[in-house]
Amino acid sequence: MVASSVSDMGNESAASDLQQRASALLSRFAYAALDEHSDRDLVDLLRATEELKSAAAALQARAAATMAARDDCPAGRRSAGSQVGLARRESPYRGRELTSFATRLTEDLPRVLDALTFGRLNERRAMVLAAELADLSPEHRAEADERLAGNPSTLDGLGDLALRRAARRVAYELDPEAPVRRRQKARTTRRVSSRLSFGDGMSTISGWVEDLAAAAIMTSLRDGADRILAQDDPDDDRTHAQIVADLFVSRLTNQKHAQATPVAVKLLVSAETLLGDEDTPADVEHIGPVPASVARQLVGLSPDLRSTIQRFFVAAGSGTLVAMESGARGFTGQLRDFVLTRDRWTCRTPYCDAPARHVDHPVPVAEGGETSAPNSGGACAGCNYTKEHPGWTYTPVPRWPADPRPHELEIVTPTGHVYRALAPPGPRPPPTPEPRRIRWDGPAKYAA
Numbered sequence: 001m002v003a004s005s006v007s008d009m010g011n012e013s014a015a016s017d018l019q020q021r022a023s024a025l026l027s028r029f030a031y032a033a034l035d036e037h038s039d040r041d042l043v044d045l046l047r048a049t050e051e052l053k054s055a056a057a058a059l060q061a062r063a064a065a066t067m068a069a070r071d072d073c074p075a076g077r078r079s080a081g082s083q084v085g086l087a088r089r090e091s092p093y094r095g096r097e098l099t100s101f102a103t104r105l106t107e108d109l110p111r112v113l114d115a116l117t118f119g120r121l122n123e124r125r126a127m128v129l130a131a132e133l134a135d136l137s138p139e140h141r142a143e144a145d146e147r148l149a150g151n152p153s154t155l156d157g158l159g160d161l162a163l164r165r166a167a168r169r170v171a172y173e174l175d176p177e178a179p180v181r182r183r184q185k186a187r188t189t190r191r192v193s194s195r196l197s198f199g200d201g202m203s204t205i206s207g208w209v210e211d212l213a214a215a216a217i218m219t220s221l222r223d224g225a226d227r228i229l230a231q232d233d234p235d236d237d238r239t240h241a242q243i244v245a246d247l248f249v250s251r252l253t254n255q256k257h258a259q260a261t262p263v264a265v266k267l268l269v270s271a272e273t274l275l276g277d278e279d280t281p282a283d284v285e286h287i288g289p290v291p292a293s294v295a296r297q298l299v300g301l302s303p304d305l306r307s308t309i310q311r312f313f314v315a316a317g318s319g320t321l322v323a324m325e326s327g328a329r330g331f332t333g334q335l336r337d338f339v340l341t342r343d344r345w346t347c348r349t350p351y352c353d354a355p356a357r358h359v360d361h362p363v364p365v366a367e368g369g370e371t372s373a374p375n376s377g378g379a380c381a382g383c384n385y386t387k388e389h390p391g392w393t394y395t396p397v398p399r400w401p402a403d404p405r406p407h408e409l410e411i412v413t414p415t416g417h418v419y420r421a422l423a424p425p426g427p428r429p430p431p432t433p434e435p436r437r438i439r440w441d442g443p444a445k446y447a448a
């Protein structure tokens with residue numbers, strides 16, 4: 001069980017010692033040709049850099065927790081979490097998760113934080129422990145922290161699952177009511193989501209529901225498929241799994257046949273692709289890029305879509321969507337559709353993949369911002385809320401009307417860090433500029 005093939009640290013040397021050892025290795029190997037080193041050296045390098053990553057994760061946790069503690073109200077913690085996300089190149093949602101993990105780690109789990117600092121745990125495993133102990137009282141959590149990480153060697157050799165089970169066992173021993181509270185809390189997070197298409201025309205729909213409900217759904221679908229198979233229809237050559245999938249679609253969309261699901265999707269496609277003159281991929285909301293042939297097929301299936309598509313025009317040659325103006329104070333109708341389509345129905349904050357629920361004025365109307373395509377940005381509910389916190393500004397980067405570059409927002413965070421958010425390119429990629437020809441007649445011209 002104990003990972004003994006690689007030499008462990010052996011004693012509780014200080015974190016700085018570990019960092020010095022690892023950074024010495026890093027500087028020795030960073031630009032070296034690795035094939036000159038023995039496997040033994042390379043294994044030592046892997047272990048040392050892994051410990052450095054853990055030590056860095058501990059330092060990041062302490063930094064994030066310190067920031068979150070400075071503005072200790074829900075809005076302040078949200079703002080800190082979004083900044084942590086941007087700094088770590090993660091989504092704001094992930095940034096907030098990492099920040100609350102950091103707070104829990106530094107405030108309640110000092111032994112786990114030590115184990116991370118000394119490289120005995122990696123960040124993912126420390127998060128497993130923090131999550132498993134989340135429902136305990138602070139006293140019980142301190143006790144669990146001591147039992148699980150007080151002697152760091154008990155963590156050696158434990159995989160994710162073994163660690164999760166060990167933490168759960170301790171939590172249940174300390175507080176038998178914890179699983180009940182955990183179930184009640186978890187129930188409030190029920191939701192349905194879909195994952196980006198895998199590029200082969202298939203997507204995953206996931207329902208995060210109570211385990212009993214999940215069992216009931218699967219039983220009902222399998223029973224339905226069993227009944228269809230029992231009819232032994234010679235024209236039906238579907239497998240059991242295919243029938244279950246078809247029933248899943250037809251029951252949720254109230255259609256008799258899965259194929260008859262009406263196409264109620266938003267599509268962005270260039271006129272050239274639509275007419276078959278070129279094969280630039282199109283974009284579909286919730287799916288992302290789809291091949292040109294699929295886009296043409298979708299439009300062929302749904303006459304309603306033609307009118308939707310006709311509302312968007314592509315600036316000749318530039319590939320950017322043409323701006324539309326509106327006199328209204330809010331983003332409604334075609335302007336709203338236009339902005340959401342330009343931003344591909346996704347929040348504009350860097351690394352945020354959440355669907356855009358709002359069209360926002362980067363410069364607020366109260367500060368003279370107009371309701372126009374340049375002063376607009378798709379925003380998820382979370383980022384729209386974070387932006388209201390003092391210190392955040394979103395400003396459109398000025399563009400000339402014929403500028404082929406996509407719409408751009410400049411985001412300044414409360415610490416003064418600046419991030420740029422470019423809208424995705426239009427349905428046709430911007431033309432590659434002609435290489436500038438520089439005439440060179442040679443020195444002879446000037447010789448005379």
Ligand SMILES: [Zn+2]
Pocket residue numbers: 092347348349352353354379380381382383384
């Ligand atoms: Zn967002």
